[in-house]
Amino acid sequence: ETLVSVLLLPGLLPTLILTALAPILTSHVIGSTRSAFIDKGFAGRDLLKATSDLVPESAGLPTSILYLLLLCLFVPFRYGAAAGRGAHLAGKGDDVWEAWELAKSNAPDGGWSGAMKGRRGFPHHELATYLSSLLSILSSVMLGFLDDVFDIRWRLKMPIPLLASLPMLVVYRAGRGGTSVVVPGWPAFLREILGNNIVNLGPLYYLFILLLSTFCVHSINILAGINGVEVGQALVIALSLCINDILYLDPKAGEPGSFASIELRDRHLFSLGLLLPFCGCCIGLLSWNRYPSLVFVGDTFCYFAGQVLACAGVLGHFSKTLLLFFVPQLFNFALSLPQLAHLVPCPRHRVPDVDLETMRLHPSIAVFPKEKPARPITVLVLRLFSALRFVSLEWEEAEEEGRQERQKGKKKRLASTTNLTILNALLVFRGVETRRSGSIIKQGSRLRGPAITELGLFWHVMIVQIA
Ligand code: UD1
Ligand code: MG
Numbered sequence: 043e044t045l046v047s048v049l050l051l052p053g054l055l056p057t058l059i060l061t062a063l064a065p066i067l068t069s070h071v072i073g074s075t076r077s078a079f080i081d082k083g084f085a086g087r088d089l090l091k092a093t094s095d096l097v098p099e100s101a102g103l104p105t106s107i108l109y110l111l112l113l114c115l116f117v118p119f120r121y122g123a124a125a126g127r128g129a130h131l132a133g134k135g136d137d138v139w140e141a142w143e144l145a146k147s148n149a150p151d152g153g154w155s156g157a158m159k160g161r162r163g164f165p166h167h168e169l170a171t172y173l174s175s176l177l178s179i180l181s182s183v184m185l186g187f188l189d190d191v192f193d194i195r196w197r198l199k200m201p202i203p204l205l206a207s208l209p210m211l212v213v214y215r216a217g218r219g220g221t222s223v224v225v226p227g228w229p230a231f232l233r234e235i236l237g238n239n240i241v242n243l244g245p246l247y248y249l250f251i252l253l254l255s256t257f258c259v260h261s262i263n264i265l266a267g268i269n270g271v272e273v274g275q276a277l278v279i280a281l282s283l284c285i286n287d288i289l290y291l292d293p294k295a296g297e298p299g300s301f302a303s304i305e306l307r308d309r310h311l312f313s314l315g316l317l318l319p320f321c322g323c324c325i326g327l328l329s330w331n332r333y334p335s336l337v338f339v340g341d342t343f344c345y346f347a348g349q350v351l352a353c354a355g356v357l358g359h360f361s362k363t364l365l366l367f368f369v370p371q372l373f374n375f376a377l378s379l380p381q382l383a384h385l386v387p388c389p390r391h392r393v394p395d396v397d398l399e400t401m402r403l404h405p406s407i408a409v410f411p412k413e414k415p416a417r418p419i420t421v422l423v424l425r426l427f428s429a430l431r432f433v434s435l436e437w438e439e440a441e442e443e444g445r446q447e448r449q450k451g452k453k454k455r456l457a458s459t460t461n462l463t464i465l466n467a468l469l470v471f472r473g474v475e476t477r478r479s480g481s482i483i484k485q486g487s488r489l490r491g492p493a494i495t496e497l498g499l500f501w502h503v504m505i506v507q508i509a
Pocket of ligand 1: 085087263265267268269271335338340393
């Protein structure tokens, strides 16, 4: 009985039907567009395979377009009947504001749900929220595809998602989006300084939301390079968020005895409407992108996925919970910062290095050129990372600093570091050594064969994610 009443919650049934269709349709669309991408030159070599066959790139484009079309298909199912009612009332010269007030006062919690209903039952605000998500996601897809085509510079890539998220922010504010956070109880002095438990961050909170969407968009893209990891992480985060949403689907919301208000439940329903079809599309894409990859997802998918997750989190009003599910990406982002800020040289690809004879993975390295040695602050940060076993450093004797010092055996120069990504850090942590000048110093990994090695790394990330 409860299950039936949950299924009858507004919009859930159409969402479930679209979610069931999504994997089949995505897989079909990718299969039928693969050759077109190769023909147009959208293809790349798998860096961790012995073959030099080209794999079609940008499979995120058909996936994201299909997803957006599925969401467009959802609109008439969810809002069609209400729109008919609205038109009927409008024809009778119904006063908009009167109806708005009526709907507000009819809503059990008098607030968001009232505003959502607007004109005699038509959920104007909810539709505006939905459409602003579509707009943000569409602009991310566009940016991602442009990045695939033109390799856009980081100084442009960073601010574009900020601007693209502005409509979403305005809609968040209109939906009574809170700007307060609970001050943590630990360390204790925080509450002493900030006073009560809740602090209103005001405009700073909006800035946080804007930065959050930029972070989500880029963080998936830089945790990439082994088969299936881009889609895999997006799918795991989305599934975790869906479970979180389902916990709020109480059909008796708003009634005495229920923990959830209608407002809270509707927000989570909205977020499910974005996330469930997204999971469906990811499953279809993963069937092509898992090891051995028959397509690459391209930056289009990474930007698209990040924006879907950001929209669901922000407009579902659980942006801080969202960050909890991004912990591995946060770690990878923080670790990457010295390379993104060019304090440490950032090669075009930072994925682990494969030894084609043994098919084992080794951490890849970034070399400090002799004419541009590492700054003292960089050395300090890298020493810290090295102490934590995130990176492995290579030192060489300094040449120019004078023979005397070298004779004393003092002066050493930082020659290279393993690349600052979570994938390399996992290998370093396991004790796998870097291949330097083609020779393997020590084989620390017990994992053999490309499939097992990649799956092993993949699951490392996933387990952290699930935890
Ligand atoms: C990001 C990373 C880069 C990483 C690359 C690989 C940063 C700052 N950038 O760059 O370090 O090397 O992703 O995805 O962290 N590829 C594979 N196997 C895969 C997926 C991709 O070999 O499973 C290779 C293919 O050659 C493909 C290329 O990566 O053509 C795609 O790279 P792209 O997405 O354009 O790299 P970026 O996002 O710029
Ligand atoms: Mg990429």
